[in-house]
Amino acid sequence: MQKRSLLEALDELSYTLPVGYVVTQEPGxxxxxxxxxxxxxxxxxxxxxxxxxxxxxxxxxxxxANEQLTQLNAQLEQQVQARTSELEQMLNFEAMLKRIxxxxxxSLDESQIVQTVLxxxxxxxxxxxxxxxxxxxxxxxxxxxxxxxxxVPSKVGRVIPIADFAEEYRQLQQGLCFQFCxxxxxxxxxxxxxxxxxxxxxxxxxxxxxxxxxxxxxDQQEIRLAQQVxxxxxxxxxxxxxxxAAQAQVTELEKxxxxxxxxxxxxxxxxxxxxxxxxxxxxMLAKALNQDQSLFAELSKPETQRSKIARYFHILLNECERExxxxxxxxDLQRLETGVxxxxxxxxxxxxxxxxxxxxxxxxxxxxxxxxxVNISPNLPLLVCDAASLGRIMTELLNNACKYTPPQETxxxxxxxxxxxxxxxxxxxxxxxSANELFLIFDKFYRIPKADRWQQGGTGLGLALVQKLVTRLxxxxxxxxxxxxxxxxxxxxxxxxxxx
Numbered sequence: 001m002q003k004r005s006l007l008e009a010l011d012e013l014s015y016t017l018p019v020g021y022v023v024t025q026e027p028g029x030x031x032x033x034x035x036x037x038x039x040x041x042x043x044x045x046x047x048x049x050x051x052x053x054x055x056x057x058x059x060x061x062x063x064x065a066n067e068q069l070t071q072l073n074a075q076l077e078q079q080v081q082a083r084t085s086e087l088e089q090m091l092n093f094e095a096m097l098k099r100i101x102x103x104x105x106x107s108l109d110e111s112q113i114v115q116t117v118l119x120x121x122x123x124x125x126x127x128x129x130x131x132x133x134x135x136x137x138x139x140x141x142x143x144x145x146x147x148x149x150x151x152v153p154s155k156v157g158r159v160i161p162i163a164d165f166a167e168e169y170r171q172l173q174q175g176l177c178f179q180f181c182x183x184x185x186x187x188x189x190x191x192x193x194x195x196x197x198x199x200x201x202x203x204x205x206x207x208x209x210x211x212x213x214x215x216x217x218x219d220q221q222e223i224r225l226a227q228q229v230x231x232x233x234x235x236x237x238x239x240x241x242x243x244x245a246a247q248a249q250v251t252e253l254e255k256x257x258x259x260x261x262x263x264x265x266x267x268x269x270x271x272x273x274x275x276x277x278x279x280x281x282x283x284m285l286a287k288a289l290n291q292d293q294s295l296f297a298e299l300s301k302p303e304t305q306r307s308k309i310a311r312y313f314h315i316l317l318n319e320c321e322r323e324x325x326x327x328x329x330x331x332d333l334q335r336l337e338t339g340v341x342x343x344x345x346x347x348x349x350x351x352x353x354x355x356x357x358x359x360x361x362x363x364x365x366x367x368x369x370x371x372x373x374v375n376i377s378p379n380l381p382l383l384v385c386d387a388a389s390l391g392r393i394m395t396e397l398l399n400n401a402c403k404y405t406p407p408q409e410t411x412x413x414x415x416x417x418x419x420x421x422x423x424x425x426x427x428x429x430x431x432x433x434s435a436n437e438l439f440l441i442f443d444k445f446y447r448i449p450k451a452d453r454w455q456q457g458g459t460g461l462g463l464a465l466v467q468k469l470v471t472r473l474x475x476x477x478x479x480x481x482x483x484x485x486x487x488x489x490x491x492x493x494x495x496x497x498x499x500x
């Protein structure tokens with residue numbers, strides 16, 4: 001009976017085994033061995049069930065992980081797209097700021113600069129429009145001066161009393177940037193408005209308003225961009241106003257300078273006739289005094305041995321000659337500046353021409369114990385130039401050298417040819433011109449203080465005339481001073497090419 005129950009139990013167990021498992025009782029198999037086999041099979045089935053459960057759990061876990069990974073990938077892709085969009089926006093903003101900065105740097109046209117700025121803002125930000133208003137000097141009136149808007153009536157020229165919007169303008173005048181919403185009929189509905197002041201270190205110049213028709217505000221990047229653009233507008237406006245003020249001053253100074261030149265020209269013409277008459281009268285007086293008191297013999301004596309009449313006459317003659325030279329210099333300058341100074345091209349051999357010119361200065365330099373050296377290149381080509389103008393140039397430079405060179409010092413004149421030009425220089429030792437005075441020596445009426453050791457006096461127009469004449473002849477002149485020496489170097493083309 002017990003044996004039958006075990007067999008039935010094994011039969012029942014066999015129904016629960018996986019397909020393919022067959023429990024058979026081999027001949028000679030004992031009951032205990034059969035039970036052991038059944039138990040082994042049961043243990044194997046339990047391990048199989050456990051393994052299936054683990055596989056199922058891991059499959060579920062893997063499915064969940066895969067779902068989470070998909071979600072994370074989607075989130076990461078969104079973040080990458082958002083960051084990419086943000087970087088693209090930043091790059092667009094940077095590119096726009098560079099274009100605006102380049103425009104501010106390269107242009108002095110206020111309307112062109114500000115109009116370009118507004119168009120750039122409207123396009124890059126994708127907004128409905130923007131405008132710029134400028135304040136009057138008392139900051140009581142705001143006038144819309146420039147705008148960029150899409151399909152709305154122009155507001156340029158509209159005048160807004162600042163007192164009518166005191167709270168808004170108070171914030172702008174304090175340098176604050178803010179945004180607000182307003183019902184704008186021009187944009188057919190409510191708009192978000194960003195207001196930024198245009199100000200520099202001195203004052204508030206105006207404001208920059210940006211308009212969005214959509215129901216959204218300006219983000220921080222847009223606000224920072226608008227502030228940077230407003231700063232660039234302030235720089236541009238201040239720069240243009242300073243330039244305009246400088247131009248106005250230059251124009252005014254040119255008018256004053258022209259008035260001065262006209263006055264000097266008129267005075268010179270008016271004085272020329274009476275001074276000429278005075279000079280003729282002095283010559284007649286000299287003849288009369290020579291007949292009565294041997295004036296010419298008195299004038300030939302040293303100054304300390306002359307009679308009073310001879311000394312007075314010498315002063316009168318010198319001062320009259322000085323006034324004549326001043327009038328002639330002024331008239332020559334006026335002719336040079338108006339372009340009517342006569343130019344007559346002449347072929348000049350400097351090897352013969354220069355020694356003849358220098359002969360008039362040999363006695364003067366000997367009397368003042370100055371050394372005169374001449375160095376003329378033997379291979380100088382012929383020079384086609386205006387002989388009268390060239391003679392005036394060299395005479396003025398040599399007069400200056402004699403006037404300012406101390407005794408025992410050297411005056412040197414050189415002439416040489418270089419690639420297509422003639423270079424001549426007059427230098428003297430024993431004197432230097434400071435850097436502060438060197439760039440002033442070609443100005444009209446400028447004279448170096450306390451430098452005329454021989455007390456010759458002068459008009460202060462000599463070097464101004466020299467510079468004008470050299471330029472008229474198509475050449476250049478350069479002054480250098482240092483190491484106890486001063487030199488003036490002239491370069492002239494071999495063939496005259498007068499400049500009007």
